[in-house]
Amino acid sequence: MLNKVLLSTDVTLVCVQHALSTEKEEIMGLLIGEVHENGSLVSIVSSVILRRLDKKPDRVEISEEQLVQATLRAEELAAEVGRPLRVVGWYHSHPHITVWPSHVDLATQSMYQRMDASFVGIIFAAFLTDQSTKAPSIQITCFQSVTDGSTQSRREIEMEVVNNNDSLMTNNFEILTQLPAILKEEEDEAYQNEVGHSETDDIIIKQHNAAVRTIAIGHIVEKMSRPMLEALVARNALNAVRLKALKKQHQELMSRLENMSCNV
């Protein structure tokens, strides 16, 4: 039985950034990782951002095709790093609402669990306000579904955010930077659908649709691309400082080693 989930810091970053991308709809994605100890431990090392098929509130659906694509992606990554990676779970956001899974979430989770007993669900509740500090807060829960007769209830799974090892870091940063492009694609599609449906040549309607699309893209740049760029620049600067310190340490250790071999 699944007891614990290890979530890498980079995947957490990607999921939180994704969850914060929209206050109006739930977003979702799939989680890639490894199952250990006969299915009692799952480590999550990467993710796949899914485009929303249906932009309706409280509705998240994963198509067969998306699942197959994610499985192929997991196989590619597995070959790259030489570890048995596969799709181990799914995540979605709850903007402005409780972190706990809904009945629909539990039913969806239970369907996946029938195919894979260690499959896990993670929910990122975003745009919440901390009761005591009044500061913006995010809550995360990791769950499985327990079926008792015809009713399903949640079983919380212990989750630990761990520093990731390495080899998938570049891959996870690529996923992060793809996010604005995926959101833009969704907007373009919504615009195309709108243009395709309206049979009128009314210039006001055309202008309106174009303006809505422009505002949406401006929103992506302002709320996502710019903060992301700033965060990455800051991280880069921090890494440069760390690199310098490590190089210095390396030098010191090398000279100590030289002294030691001289004395021998």
Ligand SMILES: [Zn+2]
């Ligand atoms: Zn939900």
